[in-house]
Amino acid sequence: MAQFPERPSAWGGLATLLDTPQKRYAAIAVILVAMAVAPYIFGSYGTVILTNALLYVLLALGLNIVVGYAGLLDLGFAAFFAVGAYTVGITTLHFGLNFWLALPLAVLLAIVAGVVIGAPTLRLRSDYLAIVTLGFGEIVRITARNLRETGGASGLIGIDSPWLFGWHIRTPLDFYYVFCVLAIIGVIASVRLANSRLGRAWLYVRHDEDAAEAMGINRVKVKLAAYVVGAIYGSIGGAFFAANLGAISPESFSFRQSVLILMAVILGGMGKIPGVILGAFIVILAPELLRDFGDLRLLIFAVGLLLIMLFRPSGIWPARSKR
Amino acid sequence: MSLLDLKGVSLSFAGSKVLDAVDFSVPAGRIVSLIGPNGAGKTSLFNCITGFYKPQQGSISLDGTETLRMKPHQVTQLGIARTFQNVRLFREMTVLENVMSGQHSRTRAGIIDAILRLPSQRREEAEIRRIAEECLSFVGITEGWEREATTLPYGWQRRVEIARALATTPRLLLLDEPAAGLTSGEKEELIELIRRIRNERDICILLIEHDTGLVMRLSERVSVLDHGVMIAEGTPKEIQSNQQVIEAYLGVEEDALDL
Numbered sequence: 001m002a003q004f005p006e007r008p009s010a011w012g013g014l015a016t017l018l019d020t021p022q023k024r025y026a027a028i029a030v031i032l033v034a035m036a037v038a039p040y041i042f043g044s045y046g047t048v049i050l051t052n053a054l055l056y057v058l059l060a061l062g063l064n065i066v067v068g069y070a071g072l073l074d075l076g077f078a079a080f081f082a083v084g085a086y087t088v089g090i091t092t093l094h095f096g097l098n099f100w101l102a103l104p105l106a107v108l109l110a111i112v113a114g115v116v117i118g119a120p121t122l123r124l125r126s127d128y129l130a131i132v133t134l135g136f137g138e139i140v141r142i143t144a145r146n147l148r149e150t151g152g153a154s155g156l157i158g159i160d161s162p163w164l165f166g167w168h169i170r171t172p173l174d175f176y177y178v179f180c181v182l183a184i185i186g187v188i189a190s191v192r193l194a195n196s197r198l199g200r201a202w203l204y205v206r207h208d209e210d211a212a213e214a215m216g217i218n219r220v221k222v223k224l225a226a227y228v229v230g231a232i233y234g235s236i237g238g239a240f241f242a243a244n245l246g247a248i249s250p251e252s253f254s255f256r257q258s259v260l261i262l263m264a265v266i267l268g269g270m271g272k273i274p275g276v277i278l279g280a281f282i283v284i285l286a287p288e289l290l291r292d293f294g295d296l297r298l299l300i301f302a303v304g305l306l307l308i309m310l311f312r313p314s315g316i317w318p319a320r321s322k323r
Numbered sequence: 324m325s326l327l328d329l330k331g332v333s334l335s336f337a338g339s340k341v342l343d344a345v346d347f348s349v350p351a352g353r354i355v356s357l358i359g360p361n362g363a364g365k366t367s368l369f370n371c372i373t374g375f376y377k378p379q380q381g382s383i384s385l386d387g388t389e390t391l392r393m394k395p396h397q398v399t400q401l402g403i404a405r406t407f408q409n410v411r412l413f414r415e416m417t418v419l420e421n422v423m424s425g426q427h428s429r430t431r432a433g434i435i436d437a438i439l440r441l442p443s444q445r446r447e448e449a450e451i452r453r454i455a456e457e458c459l460s461f462v463g464i465t466e467g468w469e470r471e472a473t474t475l476p477y478g479w480q481r482r483v484e485i486a487r488a489l490a491t492t493p494r495l496l497l498l499d500e501p502a503a504g505l506t507s508g509e510k511e512e513l514i515e516l517i518r519r520i521r522n523e524r525d526i527c528i529l530l531i532e533h534d535t536g537l538v539m540r541l542s543e544r545v546s547v548l549d550h551g552v553m554i555a556e557g558t559p560k561e562i563q564s565n566q567q568v569i570e571a572y573l574g575v576e577e578d579a580l581d582l
Contacts, residue, residue: 189438196437196444197430197451204413204424211411214373216399216428216491229434 014274035180039173047176049288051244054179055237056280060264061186061273062233067262068271069199070226071206072122073130076137077261080231082144082253083110084238089156089248090149099162103239110235111228118227122220137258145250155249159242175244182240183277186233190273193229202226267308269315278317326351326527327372327403327495332381334364334371334551341367342378343551349495349544354521354528356538358562359548360572365531366408368548369497372529373405374398385495400428404493406484408500408531412472418483419468422455425490458486461524462516478509482516489520496520498530502537510534514541539563547571 018024039047059081066074087106091097097105121132144150151157161170169178193199201222204212209219242248260283268279286304290297308316325348334342341364349355357365370376372383374395383391390398404425412421430451436444459468462482467475472483481501488496498517502510514537520526532538538545539559547555547562549571555562562568 192440193434193437197427197432197448198434198437200416200420200423201427203416203420204427207413207415208411210375210395211407211413212424213375213395214399214405214407215424215487216396217424218394218396218428225434 039176044172048172049284051172051176051179053281053284054176054183055241056261056264056284057183057277058179058186058233058237059261060268060276060280060283061183061190062230062237063261064265064271064273064276065190065193065202065233066226066230067265068276069194069202069206070223071126071202072223072226073126074133074227074230074258075130075255075262076133076135076140076258077230077234078253078255078257079133079137079140080110080113080234081238081241081257082140082250083113083231084235085242085248085252086144086150086156086238087235088239088242089151089159092160093156093158094149099160099239099243100164103236106235106239107232110231110238114228114231115224118224119220122223122227134255134258137253137255141250141253141255144253150250153250155247155252156242157247159246159248161246162243169243175240178240178244182236187273187277194273198222198225263305267305267316269317272315272317275315275317279315282316324351325349326386327529328382328384329368329372330382332368332371332378332383334367334376334378341551342371345381345548345551345553347546347553347556349527349529352521352525352527353543354517354530354541355544355546356542357529357531357546357548358533358535358538363548364551365548366499367551369405369499369531372398372497373403396428399491399493402492402494403497404488404491404495405497406481406488406499406501408503410477410480410484412480412483412487414471414473416472417469418459418464418472418475419452419455421472421483422458422487422490423451425458425487425492426451426454429492454492455486455490458489459483461489461519462486463512478505481505481513485516485520489524489526493526495527495529498528498532500531500533502532502534510537513537517541 018027038050042050059077063074063077066072066077084106087109088099088102091102091105092099117132117136121129124132145153161168163169169175201212201217204215204217205219205222213219264279264283265276266279267282268277269275286301287297290300293300327349329345329347332342332345332347333340345368347368357368359365367376371378372390374390374393374397378391381391382389385401385403388401390401390403393401413424430447432444432447456468459465462485464479464482464486472480475483485498485501501517502513505513517528517530518541521528542559545557545559545562546553547565547568554571555565555568557565
C-alpha cells in the first residue's frame with residue numbers, strides 16, 4: 001500500500017514521526033518542560049513576548065477552524081477578539097462583575113455575534129463572506145472607538161486581573177502560565193474537533209459542498225458551527241488579553257490584527273495544528289528577532305514571508321512526513 | 324404503491340424548457356431505469372428529485388411526503404441517496420471517512436460532545452465507523468480503507484461512492500450512469516451489486532444508464548425521456564419495441580440503442 005499517499009491529517013506528519021505512545025509521551029514531556037522553564041531562560045521581556053505568541057497560538061487555532069477546516073475566508077477575526085476583550089473590560093469595570101463571570105458572558109456574546117454575522121452570509125460564496133467579515137471587523141472597531149461605554153479612542157484602563165482559588169493572577173509570569181494552559185486546551189479541543197463528526201463535516205463541505213449536501217449535511221449549519229467555534233476561541237483570547245494588559249484600546253483590534261492572525265494560519269499550513277502553532281510563533285517572534293536590523297526588519301520579514309509562500313504555498317509544515 | 328411520485332414536473336433555465344410536465348413514478352421495491360438521448364434532461368430530473376434544482380411547477384413526493392421545497396440534505400435525510408455522473412468523492416480524505424459522511428444526518432454529536440469526548444459521542448463515533456465499514460464490505464471493498472479515496476482505481480471509486488450513498492440508510496438510491504467507464508467484468512459485478520442492494524437491503528433503485536444492454540438485463544421498469552418529455556414507460560421488452568423510442572434514439576445517435 002506504500003504507493004498510495006496517506007491522507008494529510010490535522011497533525012501534519014507528526015503522527016507518523018511519533019508512531020509509538022512512548023515517543024508521543026516523550027515529545028509531550030519535552031514540550032511541557034520547555035514551556036515551564038522558558039521564562040527563566042528568556043527573562044522578563046522574553047516572557048512577555050512568549051505570552052503574546054501563546055495568545056496568537058490560541059487565536060490562530062480558532063481561525064484555523066474557520067479557514068483551515070471549513071475553508072471560509074474570514075478577514076475580520078479580530079472582531080471576536082475585541083468582543084471578548086471589551087465584554088470583560090466593560091462588565092468588570094462598569095458593573096463590578098467577577099472576571100470568571102464575565103468570561104462566559106464574553107463567550108456568549110461572541111457566539112451571538114458569530115451567529116448574527118454568519119447566519120445570513122454563510123449562504124454566500126466564500127469571496128462575499130470575506131468582504132462581509134472585513135466589514136464586520138471594522139464595524140466592531142469603529143463602534144468601540146465611538147461609544148462612551150467602550151472608552152472611545154483611548155479605550156478602557158484599570159481592568160482588574162483575576163483571582164483563581166486564592167491565586168492572584170497578575171504578574172507577567174502568572175499570565176504566561178495562564179496562556180500556556182489556554183494554548184494547551186486550545187490544541188486539545190482542536191484535535192478532538194478535527195477527529196469528530198463535525199470536524200469531518202467541515203472537510204466534506206470544504207472539498208465539495210454539493211456532494212456534502214447529497215450526503216445529508218446541512219452546509220449552512222456546519223459552516224455556522226465552524227464560525228461559532230472560531231468566535232469562542234477569539235473571545236476567550238480577548239478576555240484574557242484584557243485581563244493581562246489591564247487596558248484595551250480600539251487599535252488593538254484593527255484589520256492589521258486580523259491579517260496577522262490569518263497570516264499565522266496560512267504561513268504554518270492551514271488545517272495543520274503544529275503548522276498553525278509554528279505560524280503564530282513566527283508571526284510574533286520574527287519581528288522581535290529581527291530587531292537588530294532596525295528599520296529594515298519589517299522589510300526583511302515581508303521578503304521572508306513572500307519566499308515562504310513562493311516555495312511552500314501550502315504552508316511551512318509538511319503535509320506528510322517524507323520517509 | 325409507488326415510493327417516488329412525480330407529477331407535472333416542469334423545469335426551465337432562462338426560458339428554455341429542460342423538463343416539460345414530467346409524470347413519473349418508481350414503484351416500491353423495484354429497479355427502475357431512466358434512459359434517453361444525451362441532453363434529454365435525465366440528470367436534471369435527478370437534480371430535481373434530490374433537491375438541487377427547484378422545478379417551477381409540479382410535485383415530487385417520497386412515500387407521500389412532498390419534497391419539492393426541501394434542500395438537498397433534507398431530501399437525503401428523508402431517504403433518497405444519490406451518486407454522481409462524474410465520481411465526486413471527497414479529496415484528501417480516506418475511503419472510510421468518505422463513507423462515514425453518509426451517517427452525518429443520522430447522528431447528532433455537536434461541538435461540546437466532541438470537545439469533551441462524552442461517552443455518548445464515542446459510542447456514536449464507533450457506530451458511524453461500524454456502519455461505514457459494513458457498507459464498504461457490502462460493495463466488496465474489504466481493504467485499503469485508510470487510503471486517500473481519490474487515489475483508488477476508478478472502478479473502486481465508483482463502488483466507494485455507492486457505499487457512501489448506502490451509508491445514509493436510504494429507501495431510494497439514485498445512480499447516475501453507474502456503469503460509465505467500467506470494464507465489462509466490472510459491469511457484471513455492478514449488476515450483481517445493484518440486485519443485492521435491492522434484494523438484501525430492500526432499497527429501491529432508480530438509475531440513469533447509457534449501456535442499454537445493462538439496462539435491459541437489470542431493470543424491471545424503464546422510462547424514456549426525450550427533450551424533457553417522458554415519451555414511454557414500460558417493461559424492458561415493451562420499450563425495446565416502442566416505435567417512438569426507436570425514433571428518438573435514431574434521430575440523435577444511430578447506434579445508441581442496440582436493439
